[in-house]
Amino acid sequence: MSSFNILLDPKTSPTFPIAARAALGDTQLRKNVRHATEVIQNKRARVVGEMPDWQQLRETGKQIRQHTMAHLDFYLEEFERNCTRAGGKVHWARDGEEAKRIATQLVKEHVSPDSPEVIKIKSMTTEEIHLNLALEAAGIRVYETDLAELIIQLGHDQPSHIVVPALHKNRQQIREIFQREMNLPALGEKPQDLADAARRFLREKFLRVDTAVSGANFLIAETGSVTIVESEGNGRMCLTLPDTLITIAGIDKVLPRFVDLEVMLQLLPRSATGERMNPYNSIWTGVRPGDGPRNFHVILMDNARTEVLADAEGRQTLNCIRCGACQNACPVYRQTGGHAYGSVYAGPIGAILTPQLQQLHHAQTLPYASSLCGACYEVCPVKINIPEVLIHLRNKVVKQKGPLNPEAIAMKTMGAIFRSERRFRAAQRLGRIAETPLVRKDGSGEGWIGWLPGLLGGWTQVRDLREMPKETFRDWWEKRSSHGR
Amino acid sequence: MAAEPNNSPARTEILRRIRAANGAPAEGTSASRQWNAIERDYRRSATLSHEQILDLLEDRLRDYDAQVVRAAEHEIAPAISRMLQGRGLSRILLPPGIDPAWLPQGFDFVVDPGTSAADLDPFQGVLTASTCAIALTGSIILQNVPGQGRRAASLIPDYHLCIVRVEDVVETVPEAFARLRNTETVPTTFFAGPSATADIEMTRIKGVHGPRFLDIILVG
Amino acid sequence: MLERLGHTVDFPAGQTCCGQMHWNTGYQAEALPLVPRFVAQFRHAEAVVVPSSSCVAMMRDHYPIMAKEIGDARLIAEVDQLLPRVYEFSEFLTRCLGLTDVGAYYPHRVTYHASCHGLRNLGLADGPLDLLRSVKGINLIEIENMDRCCGFGGTFAVKNADVSSAMLAEKTTAVLNTGAEVCTACDNSCLMGIQGALHRQRTGVRTVHLAEILAGSEEAPR
Known part of the structure; x- marks a missing residue:
């Protein structure tokens, strides 16, 4: 079985085709991924199908997100003002390093120096910057409390999905991890047994640890509120029991007004988990005496989001509300799972988000990790046209790679052929001559090519290619026309 | 609390980058005008009769394995008594502000002392009122107001008995948000059924960290 | 089949490729010249029938932006006028002609x-x-x-x-x-x-x- 214990970092990960090949060889992984994505897809289709106004909700969702991005500075300042007025403290971080520095510092200010530890809610933003590593390096013990994140953490693994980060593991694999890490040799393998083990393992930590770290699903500018949607109640535990709560949010997470939640809270759960509503949504504003943490910090992190914003085509990527529907719908993700994308953001959204959040030259193969089938765009609750952004990024990759490589030269040559009828006819004739040594007759006397050289060799891995016809449509048409119809 | 001015270099730089990306700083009046121009053609009002809405809510809640009973105002105490007896529970936490007329004899009801969360752990259950319920999604909304209390109170005990008034039941999510208008900054929790996870092979498991058992009394 | 339905079919000899391969692979510059070429080949047709759905998608989704990128006002207008007459093959039959039964026989x-x-x-x-x-x-x-x-x-x-x-x-x-x-x-x-x-x-x-x-x-x- 392949192991992905390495950090998911585009700077050091193998390219997508290489990593995908490894994933394709892991039959258990592929089985787990196929099963999980099929279950969520079917659930999603059912609960989306019962909404007669789904397309209207998507349109409004898209317009809210577009509007937010066009006024992002205004709404962030409004959020800061209102959150601060309610007793929260807002910090700004230009990049992941700065966010980690601020978070580590804040934790150190609040935790007891004898046993520095924090409980954590699943957060893709903190995964993006590998916050846990920074906290651990500062001597702070981190407990992930979402069941899937706990599986990942105890299994020394990496998340492979935005919403269901351990979907690549099955119950036997999870049991082995829990047996080993929780020291429960007699643990059963029923999902209920495993969830109960997690409940017992974490309950004591919820009641003891006095500092929590979270992400945010939405920040509300109008009120300074923060929203977290979740299923298990671990989020509520982290948000309400500790003395100190540190929320790290990308600057893209803001919504203009409270009432905008009525749209997002319809789009997100149905798209993400196929539920009509998440079991729990928490909305809180600053600090409330007698209810929840006494210290509340929000770190607003840029980490290249403003670079995405500056790209007219790419900026729609920021509209993403992290539902993962595109991952479940994607026929490529279905085959490879998430780790092959070399980033905590996998699947179609990862293929456009990672190259834009990281320097593109670290992720040149990701925009090509798609057949452009459009299934992602079809399910996106805020109508991000992922195929169009992929094509836009491919154009950037081509420019970055320059004209002096075999692919670019071949493309240029074909471009020249397509610009001239004479060259096009000549190319068809030449093609027939050039393929001759590769063509073999099959049992019925048809000519087929079973092996192609170089770049085209990928085609003939599992496919034959029919020889070019002796008479092209063009030849036939012209002969027919000259003989009269 | 007075807002401290935050003029960190990071803040200045991020706002500068956003304004450069957008071509100009955004401004409140035009933001407000353009926000108002966002198309909202989705459903924002009920299409069912109120009785149908109540039936839908009951269906949704039962879907989550919650027990649901209907009771008139004067039947609340006996309904609570039957629910708790059925579950075999006696030591029940109450948020401040629960109507004493609701409370049946023979149970150990204790008002939340507001001390540490660990003190709530020994309770077998919690009884709360609610702000609003959404039939279409089977959600119930709790806020930190009298009768509903701080968020930890409805979280730590393993059993939650929730009183929902029929006049607080709406059909759609937008209708619920209309009712939350003016109380937006009160700590608010939506819950839909008992806590759950599907992280293991997408099998829905009831009850991880929040209350694992939920019953509802629909009043009115 | 089209002739059987009574249509006159022409196949402009100068046509080559819609540019989809170049465009979708990121070679936008190589794809652009194929837009005016397509327009020149097909501008006089009453209807352009394309036996490839992805080529039609390429034209419909991208030719207008490509024409804008080329920046030729006349081309932009011509693309606008031509595209509504471009049909995928089955779409031509069902939506333009309103047919589902074209009198075909296929015993397989x-x-x-x-x-x-x-x-x-x-x-x-x-x-x-x-x-x-x-x-x-x-x-x-x-x-x-x-x-x-x-x-x-x-x-x-x-x-x-x-x-x-x-x-x-x-x-x-x-x-x-x-x-x-x-x-x-x-x-x-x-x-x-x-x-x-x-x-x-x-x-x-x-x-x-x-x-x-x-x-x-x-x-x-x-």
Whole structure:
């Protein structure tokens, strides 16, 4: 079985085709991924199908997100003002390093120096910057409390999905991890047994640890509120029991007004988990005496989001509300799972988000990790046209790679052929001559090519290619026309 | 609390980058005008009769394995008594502000002392009122107001008995948000059924960290 | 088939490629000159019928932006005028002519794969299936996950050959599970990949374009 214990970092990960090949060889992984994505897809289709106004909700969702991005500075300042007025403290971080520095510092200010530890809610933003590593390096013990994140953490693994980060593991694999890490040799393998083990393992930590770290699903500018949607109640535990709560949010997470939640809270759960509503949504504003943490910090992190914003085509990527529907719908993700994308953001959204959040030259193969089938765009609750952004990024990759490589030269040559009828006819004739040594007759006397050289060799891995016809449509048409119809 | 001015270099730089990306700083009046121009053609009002809405809510809640009973105002105490007896529970936490007329004899009801969360752990259950319920999604909304209390109170005990008034039941999510208008900054929790996870092979498991058992009394 | 329906068909000899391969692979600059070329070849046609859904999607989704990028006002206007007359083959029959029965005869077991761009970009929906259902003698068998990508994806098939092959393997299994003799679609590129794998596996199942099925008649059966 392949192991992905390495950090998911585009700077050091193998390219997508290489990593995908490894994933394709892991039959258990592929089985787990196929099963999980099929279950969520079917659930999603059912609960989306019962909404007669789904397309209207998507349109409004898209317009809210577009509007937010066009006024992002205004709404962030409004959020800061209102959150601060309610007793929260807002910090700004230009990049992941700065966010980690601020978070580590804040934790150190609040935790007891004898046993520095924090409980954590699943957060893709903190995964993006590998916050846990920074906290651990500062001597702070981190407990992930979402069941899937706990599986990942105890299994020394990496998340492979935005919403269901351990979907690549099955119950036997999870049991082995829990047996080993929780020291429960007699643990059963029923999902209920495993969830109960997690409940017992974490309950004591919820009641003891006095500092929590979270992400945010939405920040509300109008009120300074923060929203977290979740299923298990671990989020509520982290948000309400500790003395100190540190929320790290990308600057893209803001919504203009409270009432905008009525749209997002319809789009997100149905798209993400196929539920009509998440079991729990928490909305809180600053600090409330007698209810929840006494210290509340929000770190607003840029980490290249403003670079995405500056790209007219790419900026729609920021509209993403992290539902993962595109991952479940994607026929490529279905085959490879998430780790092959070399980033905590996998699947179609990862293929456009990672190259834009990281320097593109670290992720040149990701925009090509798609057949452009459009299934992602079809399910996106805020109508991000992922195929169009992929094509836009491919154009950037081509420019970055320059004209002096075999692919670019071949493309240029074909471009020249397509610009001239004479060259096009000549190319068809030449093609027939050039393929001759590769063509073999099959049992019925048809000519087929079973092996192609170089770049085209990928085609003939599992496919034959029919020889070019002796008479092209063009030849036939012209002969027919000259003989009269 | 007075807002401290935050003029960190990071803040200045991020706002500068956003304004450069957008071509100009955004401004409140035009933001407000353009926000108002966002198309909202989705459903924002009920299409069912109120009785149908109540039936839908009951269906949704039962879907989550919650027990649901209907009771008139004067039947609340006996309904609570039957629910708790059925579950075999006696030591029940109450948020401040629960109507004493609701409370049946023979149970150990204790008002939340507001001390540490660990003190709530020994309770077998919690009884709360609610702000609003959404039939279409089977959600119930709790806020930190009298009768509903701080968020930890409805979280730590393993059993939650929730009183929902029929006049607080709406059909759609937008209708619920209309009712939350003016109380937006009160700590608010939506819950839909008992806590759950599907992280293991997408099998829905009831009850991880929040209350694992939920019953509802629909009043009115 | 079009002539059988009474139409006059022309095939402008100067046509080459719509530019999809270049555009979708990121070679935008190579694709741009193909827009004015297409317009020059087809501007006089009453209707342009294209037997490839992804080519039509390429034109509809991108030619207007490409014309703008070229920045020629006349080209922009011509693209605007021409595009509404460009139809995918099945779409021409069902939506432009309002036909589902074209008098075809095809006595074979057939399954239909809904190519992604036809399904999602063009919204062909059940049009092609309606045409097939009206064919005399046909035994149409629905394929599982009809709308799932076959793995072709243009240069994706060579750049990500392993993933593409895995996707194709699922598609060919689904085709074989139907027991059909023939797999059809509105896009020859999908069919080229599916056919290549079905031939490699020596299955004997053939792929034919929808037009080939609709061209069959009782007088000249295929």
